[in-house]
Amino acid sequence: MKMKFVLAGAACALLLIGNSAGAQTKPNVGKAVDAAMQTANADEIKASITYLADDKLLGRKPGEPGFQMAADYVIDQLKGYGVKPAGENGGWTQQVRLRRTFAGKQGWATLTINGKTDSLKYGADIFIYPDPVHKEVSGSGQLAFAGYGITEKQLGYDDYAGLDVKGKIVVITRGAPKSFPSSDASHAMDLINLQRNAAAHGAKGVIIAVGDSTARPILANPGRRGLYSVLDEKGVPVVSRNYFGGVSMLGAVGYKTLKLLATAAGKNPAEFLTSIKAGKPMSFNIPASISAGASFDYQDVAGFNIVGKIEGSDPKLKNEYVVHSAHLDHLGVGTPIQGDSIYNGAHDNASGVASLLQIAKIYHNLKEKPKRSILIVMVTGEELGDLGSGYFASHPTVPVKAMVADVNTDMPTIIAPLLSVTALGAEHSSLSKVVDAAAAYMGMTVEPDPEPEQNRFVRSDQYSFVLHGIPALHIKYGARTPDGKNNLNEFVQKWRAKYYHKPQDDINGIFDFDAGKKYAELNFLIGYLVANDPQRPTWNKGDIFEKN
Structure with a gap:
């Protein structure tokens, strides 16, 4: 069986060829896209996490000066990558009244x-x-x-x-x-x-x-x-x-x-x-x-989202959008643990924000943009209950029906080589095939959720988009490890017990910045393939989310 997606420009024709049952398919995205993906940089990811998780930002709590410092940094980076403001009144922000x-x-x-x-x-x-x-x-x-x-x-x-x-x-x-x-x-x-x-x-x-x-x-x-x-x-x-x-x-x-x-x-x-x-x-x-x-x-707390746009190349499809989201907030200053009271949120979610900045960089280095436009959305209030994303998904700064998909990045857990991934939520829609294709291109495998009891699908911002009928997913680590034991989830459980939602989640913790680079490249490619497919992503027939 063959499925063909025609991308912008002859050099970017994408052909997905299915092999044996269950086999992944590998897209040929063209040299220009491949070269742009290679500009993602692990050292820049480290630098962004280092700044966003610095003690002086005091845990990036919504409505407080540290969150504003994080927002200023993010906006400055997006400007440098040629991203245009797409918030309210022609600016970068969308007010979120908490x-x-x-x-x-x-x-x-x-x-x-x-x-x-x-x-x-x-x-x-x-x-x-x-x-x-x-x-x-x-x-x-x-x-x-x-x-x-x-x-x-x-x-x-x-x-x-x-x-x-x-x-x-x-x-x-x-x-x-x-x-x-x-x-x-x-x-x-x-x-x-x-x-x-x-x-x-x-x-x-x-x-x-x-x-x-x-x-x-x-x-x-x-x-x-x-x-x-x-x-x-x-x-x-x-x-x-x-x-x-x-x-x-x-x-x-x-x-x-x-x-x-x-x-x-x-x-x-x-x-x-x-x-x-x-x-x-x-x-x-x-x-x-x-x-x-x-x-x-x-x-009452004055919060805000940050919204940027990379305009698509197709005269008609550029009015539709693929959203890349990540939450900028964390927990602020709280109960001291081992003498530290600043909840820096280096992994959660400075790493996800750094990934989105690298996606913006990849697009900056891609001369021919995809057919659809791309929205880079840094939301507030995820730690408070997916509130910023819930507001954006229901009151977007673009027409709500123009958003075709959301690719969310939240605490990608870059602590080991990225060899396999789980695509939370993708199984409900045609996005699963896109993930398979992008992962195959990256030399990774796609696995079922290794920790279904964690209810991770509804615990981050992709769920806000799903609730408003927009197919969405959240890429997390898989179980594969270089030594073949394929027990990464066991290591993650031990890591989570020490670092998750604790002051110890700072830049001095465990990191694999090359894994962060691969996350950014994979999420970029998923969004890029969706942005070039003439057909919008669809819910699977009879799926629980089909009529949301």
Whole structure:
């Protein structure tokens, strides 16, 4: 079988030839593209990481001077590579209004079972998630248990089948059937999707119950450090990983309360939790009602994304865009670990930003640009819940339907030679074939996610684009190692325990800058092939994301 993509210029004709089943295909991109790719430079990647992760930037927290210093550096580099501003009002930036909402210390809740009312201890038995709109919330209603709260007809699963929850508050436990593919499970478990699904079935509130009988008896406070949302110019939340205006209240209770409610309904938690894990819904009404309320505090933060454009060469297709994204923010200054309180974020995600700068450099050295235009987007607030990318994907500075794909780079983990990769999310769309072709060109293999339990697909900015119907992926390391043991993921797990989201993630840690160069080249090539294909990337037929 042959698939042909005609690229800009005869010298750049791309022919993808499939060999035996499962074999990768290798594109012939032409000498000009190959030469431009070779201009990516490992020393420049090191230099960018060194600057962005310097102590003087104080962890690049959104709204603080260190983030502005990082932004100034990035914009200066993009200007040097001939990238044009593509933010708001002809500038480089897009305003992102962040609101941090703290769980207040004041709250109350009562539970009525079979006519008997008792208080729940606020802060131990129940919490109400912070609301960025209302400083005080309260609600009450009859309860029903709705399993995982999932409806995924493509996967043949519906916790709401046969259950009437109109006007009720649903109690659900966080998880997904074990048969769900990892990215499908992560998507189904998303807090916003769970609330949206509950509201679609008529529920007015959602309570997340701990489903682990071995969990600590004191419930973790979901808003102790504050939860973030993005507000529009009218002060309405438009992006959040926890707030959904379609329900009046989102709460959390511990396992003790779940067991109490189950007992009232004559149910055994061990039985129904085992059933839903096996993919057999076991939902039921609960002869109980709840009343609860809480108050919250706000802190507003002025954030922004950085947006640059490399204009395409085709008169028509240049009005469509391939996005290369990476988050510029990190955690700022926090709890000291081994005497260090600055969370520098060298790998997370100064390395990803450095990779995007090298992609811009490659395009600068490519005389004939691809057919479609390229957007270089450095987003804010990824560490706060993919907020900057969520705002850009829903309120882009170009027409939203003009964005055909997103290639995201977040903590590529450049700590060992890059011999194989995992393309998180690519399996849902035609992008998987593009990744195969680009990896073959680079002499790399493509592998399944070695750590599906990490839910990495929904934990970075590519997910924001997916939620708005834009095929997206995130390239991570594979398992291959030079010694043939192919156990890189084991090494990464040990590395992550020491460095991830810790002050120790600075320039003095473990790095393989040549691997960083290969990451930049691979991500460039993926985007370049998409930018030259006359056909836009498409979702796989029947895929869970097809109709987003």
